[in-house]
Amino acid sequence: MATRVGPSSALDTLDTFPKLLLHHAKARGDRPAIREKDLGIWQTWTWKRFADEVRALACGLAEQGLKRGDHLALVCDNRPRLYAMLCATQCLGAVPVALYQDSAAAEMTFPIQNAEITHALAEDQEQVDKLLEILPQCPKLRHIYYDDPRGMRHYKQPELMAYERLIELGRASFRRDPAFIEGEIAKGVADDPAAMFFTSGTTGVPKGVVLTHHALIDRSRAAAEFEGLTDRDVVLAYLPPAWIGQNIFSYAQPFVTGYCICCPESAETVMVDMREIGPSYYFAPPRVLENLLTQVSIRMEDAGAVKRWLYRVFMNLAQRVGGALLDGQSVGPLDRLLYAIGDFIIYAPLRNVLGMGRVRVAYTAGEAIGPDLFKFYRSIGINLKQLYGSTETSVFVCIQPNGQVKADTVGPAVPGVELKFTPQRELLIRSPGLFKEYYKNPQATLEAKDAEGWFRTGDAGYVDPDGHLKIIDRVKDVGALADGTLFAPKYLENKLKFFPYIQEAVAFGDKREEVCAFINIDMEAVGNWAERRNMPYSGYVDLATRDEVNELLRECVEKVNADLAQEPELANSQIHRFLTLHKALDADDEELTRTRKVRRGFIAEKYATLIDALYSGKESVHIEAKVRYEDGRTGSISADLKIRGAKTFPPAAAKKAA
Template structure:
């Protein structure tokens, strides 16, 4: 049996094991490629469903055999157009089955599949296309095709554009524009004419060849290119598998942005290696509805997504009958109290356990069924800290929610909390295969086969990030006596007040964002006598809060300046201040009249603050916060979806605490 057969061959007659025993039995070996594993799945589990995609209200299914045929045909078609090893394929759009298969096809040919956020501006797409000197693009629909065609004047090398959805494109007469079906059929014809080509493409990719070309978040400048090798992403999957993060044949919902490493690591790398059933929602707006239809066994979401789901639950309960609301609140409070006992190492009483079983039947089970969480075995959150209330709520429902710590440069998987060792302040122990140590300045250093070999054509940044085989993560943290890792924030964000108080703004910001009423916040205070904050309210949560209380408003800006809303946010900050040292309490804040926007350059596509841009855009507000002014008139430039810019103006109230 060849190496890839030994790697992940599982008998269809018995369920695949998990954990260390499974790792030994199946020989999960990262020294193969996604193409070979895909071929293995087609050979051993060809009739099993690999992909489901919701289109026009109907779930369309693709087996492993069909996915392999499609990937190989498209690879042969791309090669016929001139795509070779080292070429780049821009991928633009929301999650679509063909876009995923196109990425696998590019990797099979030794090329760079480069997914781009669907809401990326033309300037951002141009930066990526120019960086990789891309000649090929794979676009979801007319909107994304138009975006690519606009770039041709500035990026003339972008000669071939493949599209998935033909609606609106039938009358386009553009050189190099080709539909997916035509490309696939041309490739399939090549495979029929050259019988040896099929296996040759399967074997062509190498473990040290590219799997995906993604980008760092770009909080301090333009995002840096990160090429992850096939063995990098598969080593990450192997580490996570051995750490019992997930097992074979999970059911997942592929809804995360394709340009985020978390999506590729779970959907493509783990999905192919461990034969997940990958379900793709119809649209981003239907994710919650499709989640209920699928009821996945594995679900990864950022804290904000879990917060949004919790907001949805609470909004529905506010609209229910008083009796149902009382029953819900009673059992949730009971469940949270039991979870607090577990976190303290104590066991709930017999009476509590009996009541919780009743709660599962009356409240928890129906809520999980309505959300599509009834079959969930693995629930993960990562990217930033999660609020205590949110974390305990889901665990009270019986969902074993755990914290994950990962980075783009390390293929997404560094550490994760064990199912029976969940703590609020840690991210668990480093996974098997991941070495971790703390530098003298408090920076977290990692070493693993999942770590990339360097930034794309950026030796200076690489030399600072990879030193003697260790990845300098840029995160500050420490390891507790029992091996649990605690992440405090970015090392570069460790700053001091004028009085010498040392703090990390992101640490305080995350705790303020634990409130469902706060979407974003920027904490100020470097070199100042005290801390201040600029807050972006969550329009949905605060809007519903205002409606329930009969507070009228006409816009986000209007809502943000309502005295009641200002006092609501003040209460949130006062609560956070209670846990802060006297010198690090926020003394003044302002509710901004707009959200921080990626199109305005204020945050990254993963919603991380670009502090230098925020300091520039809101210089007048910052100056007013550190003065005796009671309000400030703010003019702000905004960027519309079309790329045009405009200016909005508003009087903002400044609140003392």
Template sequence: MADTAVAERGRLDTLPKLLRRNRERWGSRVAFRDKEFGIWTQYTWGDVYEQVKEFSLGLVSLGLNPGEKVAVIGDNEPQWYWAAYAAYAARGVVVGLFTDAIPSEIEYILDHSEATFVVARDQEQVDKLLAVAPKLSRIRKIIWWYPRGMRGYRHPLLMSFQEVAEMGRAYQATHPDLFERLIAESAGQDIANIYYTSGTTGTPKGVMCSHEALIGSTEATLSLVSLEADDHILCYLPPAWVGESFLGLIPHLLTGAILHTLEEPETVMQDIREVTPALILGGARQWEGWVSIIQARIADAGWIERTLYRLLLPVGARVAALRLEGKAPELLWKGLHPIANALVLRPIRAYLGLTRAKLPATAGTVLGPDTFRFIHSLGIPLHQVYGSTEGGMVTGHRAEDIRWGTVGPPLPRVQVQISPEGEILVKSPYLFSEYWKDAEATRRAFTADGWWRSGDAGRFDGNGHLIYLDRLSELGELQSGDRYSPQHIESGLRFCPYVRDAMVVGGKTREFVSAVIIIDFSNVGKWAERHRIPYTTYTDLSQRPEVARLIEGEVERLNADLPPPVRIQRFVCLSKEFDPDEGDVTRTRKLKRAALTGRYGGLIEAIYRGEEACAVDATVTYQDGRQGVVTTAIRIHSVPKAGAC
């Protein structure tokens, strides 16, 4: 069994103490694998410890003091994690930034967090940082680790990762015991990270999380599965997201499991196939995307393969449904399942790289029941977990008790109750400490008797499993009084391989539900080519009448599973994708509904006025920096069968 150091709580209450323990226990064993140019490079626990020691002492020699903030921006690469470990060891606080953050977002977070050092991957990130640096007087150094494009840069703020490490080696010569002393002095109550919320409803808040809260919450999550030191973890989600800490970085430190970092975001599928991880976290969008890939591959297969899929996928679906209900498969299905597994299911799992998955998990936005069932039909034991930056990990499925439609029962030492208003309230040792520089928001986040207000709507089923419904503020109600969950309907739309994203629209002043749909350009493009439908651009394809009929069929499929009053009656295929740089979605792809409703207010009004088209302006930024406005006539479509009971 994995030793998660519960019995050693007093001694191993910080992340750098876990790193030191692992160096002592597994010094020559592989800790990290990093892929570059198609080749995996290995680092032992001893290697990692030395890298972290040198960089940490380099930061200290540059003036990093306990409690000061070190921001890190870059892709999932060893240097990201080593920089974080180094900051922790020096009793600093890590502030993660998303790689696609624009300069104004970077400026806000660095200024608000009072960061003194920034560690960045490459020229792209350095350029953004130098653009805002004149407004950030606290920044002492910007440290880069990837040299491409940096040769000609000369700036007093800039240093390379290697230069800082060399300073650390020199500093160690005159301070030989300092690093170990700093680790020994670290305390569980020390703040480890400030995670900035996604800002779906306003300005991002800095959520302060202590070492002991992060470690304890991760230990509670690992109670769902037995993770061993020779298991593999792939970190591919943004390391600035708290979910990657809970189900990536910290399980690696707690159990000694080997951490893999991917080559490029574009190679994630290939990297997963090579790693075959035991633990992998995917947001709902990732799992929906993988299902779309499988569905598209099935559609593109030859007729013999398609016939096998058509005959044998239902076998997997039937067996999975029975198991999720706690029932044993009947003799017929039990006999057919090994055949289906050999010919169809296992090859699909191998294509996804999930043949050895112990804890494939989803968190974040709602995962629709169709997607959940489909993944289980492939023999992938997908667990739904529920948590947040402020609340830590709250609930999760156990392997022997997975129920679709729920996010599992509360984790050890976590209490959950539902308020009279239907809000999920949480009490546990793993809650955040406070919002950075926002005492009033911290006060509002808790009830008078100490329960954290999640802002989420939910209820319990008869088996003690929590059912997450939606954000309390986003639960919809039509003019008729009929209530609906936008996230539930949107996840149903995204199950379609031809839909990349969607926003459901309704409200108390509306008579029906409508949808703004973003087509999946790749899958719809392939479909159009198979059907010899010409198109030139994304905009052109999105407005083709044949595509409208394709999407209409998918909407009708979803409507069949919805109560008649809340079925989608009208929809549009937008001429451009939702863009985080334009404030449509967050960096983790959560919809910013208020922003979208404002931007497309004219289009939404046209939908409800019964119009057949609406002109929509879109700002376009050209390569030379110039901006222009492109006007597109967006067609509005009605769903004929939407009102049928």
């Protein structure tokens, strides 16, 4: 590590994000850093403009009393100003904490109290209202800045200040003392905390994961080198900034390589914006990819007969040879020719519609992805790859290398990462990207990270003969049926969820005789299916309780069973009975985490009566349930849910039935 002689040499080490920013402002000052669509036109901030904004903002924050070690909350969508605020906070040695914008006010209380947050940036009136609501419980929160002044004219609270006003203060201060901010930046060192992320926590209270500049920069650089990213790459910043991945792809990696990120106009315009921008580097959780495929399938079902036929023929071809072509394996000349024709008339236009025409590297992670879904994207020529990582590891642990992509593994370890396993198959990781600590929670830190620096992931898996990591399930979720055979609920749920009609599924079976499941219909896909059959329905509940729909779902479940029957270890996990839930599982009802993972324990408790009904052999069960709306009000719905049995297959007979 370089010894610090003076500010100038300290600034040259590039070991913190603010120093990287100053470097880019010098090295590629006129290259685009951030684009945002405003009033229908893409506006660009160059790196130089970005650095100017950050300097002024940091001076403003210093004037407002933000000090080294303080925490600043960001409750804001992807905007250039969010990223400027993030960096400005880091300039002063304070720590930015992004929170999910769709959280209810009460959910924000814990992080704000826990991190003793003193300053916050709120996007608009809605977020300001939430912060003001919890202000009495959070006495340390003294300053709330807001980006969008719309509707804010009447607010007279002394805590509030417009972003514009803050930056004006900062500009004046910068003019008085231009050296101050560079001095502050020079004080920053690699091991300072750079950001804090609250983990969604499928169980218990959230934990604040503290990551240092070193961890984030090291992993970002390793992955960027692995993929050969350059400052010519373009990324669409569309996922919640409170999620570590968004920070990596839209902040840490652009700061390392100098590429440009683009902020969509609003959440509804993401598809259109993506087509206009044509990102070259893309990340999407499986859920987003699934929604895109569902939309494509629905639109194809509505297309004319000739188009449908063409689509079917060429998609079959793509399924057969597309992945192999992408991996550079040998494919016969006739298939090559046909694929080239297909590329011209189907695949390229499809990639264009999806906004992926220029994608060079695409990642998916967060949850296991259905193999068919994964193959779909690869078969039409999109280099979609899986990666493995978590907040605690600064994301990058394993990445599938180009040309060696297997649907059921997440690839070998990224350079710098070591993997090992406990006897219970739990994965342990040692990496330069590991988190520093859980904030103010030494107990949890100790449990997660041992003295030698091994981090317990909680995931069960193994490394296959090619050195690729394969994850089966969460260690705590892997259970056993009453007869002792393996029960991996997530594995079953993922299989169910691959059907477009099933949005979410929860499988039960640990210590039981047989497996049963809850199913959530996909409103869009099933609604469309019903419409095409001229089947009237009044809404979600009605549709979900229809006999025809349940019959459709039964077919899906039976296909999964037929599949399972072929896997000797899991043949006993076939789903015997299921019911369709009357409402979509929702993060607002605490059934899913904010990153939309199923909270198994909570659901089992909340719907205990339904589970009992599933196992008692009843034909139907009545439910009355509370629902919570986004604004925090509650209402109730009731429905009679029908319970269906599904055919199961003896392992030998499976092939015929499928």
